[in-house]
Amino acid sequence: MNTVQKKILSLTAIVLFIMVATWFILTYYNQKMQDQYNDILQRYLQMNEVSASSQQLVTSLNNYIQTPTSSKLSNAESDRQRLLDAQLQIADLRNNSNHFTLTNYLNLIDSLVDSTNRSIRFLGEKNNEEALNDFTEATRLSKYISEMTLTLLGTELQTYDQFYRGMIMQSVELKKLGVWMLALFTFLLLLFTYWFSLSITRPIQRLTQAARELSRGRFDTHIEIYANDEISFLAKTFDRMRININNLISEIQTKAQLESELQKNKLLLQESQLRSLQSQINPHFLFNTLDTLSKKAYLEGAVETSDLLTSVARLLRYNLKRLDRPVTLYEEVRVLREYIFIQKTRFTERLRFEEEVDEACLYVQIPSLTIQPIIENAVIHAIEPLEEGGTITFRVRDGGSEIIIEIEDEGSGISEEKILHIMEDRFAIQEGDGHSTGIGFGNVINRLRLYYGREDIMAIQSVVGKGTKVILKLPKEREAGVNHV
Structure with missing residues (x-):
């Protein structure tokens, strides 16, 4: 079951995920642009390192020529190695726009190193004139290298000028992207938060409305909430309670109606018994009198009058029965024929039955006098x-x-x-x-x-x-x- 707590934790996780994703995206693009900028700056620094190393090599060579000592020779060799290392790094900067210039640049470095080596060798051989000539050549080559460095830097600036502008524009677009992403994520979060709040508040509102209806005595309103959390469980329990209360009220109403009908039937029975009692005026005397009259009429030859009196006696005896005792339909039909016989005597041909x-x-049971x-x-x-x-x-x-x-x-x-x-x-x-x-x-x-x-x-x-x-x-x-x- 999805609890409200789980829903809140899910919302928190989604918000954190969106925030982390936004941070990663912005950081990635920013780092990418920074790396590109660092690569270009590194190219400039490497070129400048070549120029500085060449000048430093010439200076160390000059110091060694002035005072040939082992320490100054060591410094010169160290500066030469530094220049060679810078040359190796510069070789990786080759591209279509600087291929020719960079090739010449590397050749100049090789020539400077060769001149330095010859000057040191001639100086070791005590050939000072040749050593000075190579030193002069090295100085000239160092100047060429410095000038060539400026040329390469100018070429690099021209090559990457458009890139600089693009990087600036990219920075502006990245800011715009950040703003739009923030706006989009804010809108999505607001939308999701609204939907999330509805998933909690709407069932509560329905439950509140159902409780209001119950307070007004409307127990026939079905409570239906499509959810799978504590609120849904509460709504189902509340609906079962409503059904139980409604059934109890219906049962009470039914019992009240049955009691009312029972009381009404008791009154009907009492009324029928009262009317029966009112008609029972010395019934034995009436039966005996009718029997006597019937026999007397028969003895006097009035057979029809005798039959009429017999039918009246039978009808009177049947009508004085207790109304709460059922009889068969056969008995009802039999007394009906007695009644019709009496009425035909009264109406003669006017009554046709x-x-x-x-x-x-005729075997079924039926209430008496129906x-x-x-x-x-x-x-x-x-x-x-x-x-x-x-x-x-x-x-x-x-x-x-x-x-x-x-x-x-x-x-x-x-x-x-x-x-x-x-x-x-x-x-x-x-x-x-x-x-x-x-x-x-x-x-x-x-x-x-x-x-x-x-x-x-x-x-x-x-x-x-x-x-x-x-x-x-x-x-x-x-x-x-x-x-x-």
């Missing part, structure tokens, strides 16, 4: 208001993983707004004149949702003026953990 029931689907309130609602709103009556169609079919129940009427229909209110349980569709069982439409929806643990258990399709279809989708297998109604 059609059923398409798949008997294999189908009848929906059929009753259709009778009240689709049959009773119409003088010519209408048709109610009841279908039960296999829908794969679900049992599909459809209740369709030819009434006046329901508006979309009213359907929305029904599904949200804002009010129930029921009459207020005592015709209903007291189990509201919204009550049925809520009990089905609670029983199956699903919100899409019922759908209402309606066109105003053309009728309404209520569709129930009952799962063949209930989800685990749902509450009983």
Whole structure:
């Protein structure tokens, strides 16, 4: 992992490298120019050394001629060797511009050395006249060498005049190069430093912004930082903390919602039980009375009246059951037929009931008093208001993983707004004149949702003026953990 410390050390290393590289480049060019200048100066010094050595040799020779001693002879020989050494160095200075002159110059040195040698030899042979003649020749040659030295120096000055000017210009350009390199490296360093600072400050700014959002209660903002250092690790940890807090809040909200729904369902259950209790006015007396009336009507030959009373008794007994106990769809269909029989007795030909029931689907469990309130609602709103009556169609079919129940009427229909209110349980569709069982439409929806643990258990399709279809989708297998109604 690239730590912030490593980044800072890397920046320091880069700065030091650029500074050292700049110093080496400037030092290299400066040293190169200095070496060139030293080479030229060395050429001048070597030429001047030849002239000085020749003059010194003539002086030592003169001293020896004046007073021939071994020490002065030694000095003369030492000066001669010095001149020969200078000659060897001068030979290395040959180039195209001074080739001819330098060749003559070297020959003069050889002639001076020869004259010196002859003068010393003649003096040793006591031939003073010849020795003086060679000394005079040596003196003349020394003057020629001095003049030739000046000539060579002039030639060198002419040869390297352009070089001097170029060296001066090069020095100026080198200064400019140094300034430009300094400016370039400064710009690059500023640019790199800006990028480097952003790599540190930008994640911190994002982390600060995320913390500000969290302080405002916005826990759904994802924190994403593309880095590989301590700040990235801190951001990932901070994001995990945000997710945990968000999950905890969601869990608390879910629990609060479940508690609210549970309390609401308890209230619905209490309301249903209260309505059931209100309708249970001495039920045994009512059952016995209806049974007695049914038997009396049968004995008196009123078979239809006897059947009607029997259906009413069965319907009353079923309606007085506890609503929190599930029944089979078979039982619901059976009591629905009793209810239809009673209503047909009431409406005669005005009520037309059609059923398409798949008997294999009647084994599923369903909350008590689910189908009848929906059929009753259709009778009240689709049959009773119409003088010519209408048709109610009841279908039960296999829908794969679900049992599909459809209740369709030819009434006046329901508006979309009213359907929305029904599904949200804002009010129930029921009459207020005592015709209903007291189990509201919204009550049925809520009990089905609670029983199956699903919100899409019922759908209402309606066109105003053309009728309404209520569709129930009952799962063949209930989800685990749902509450009983």
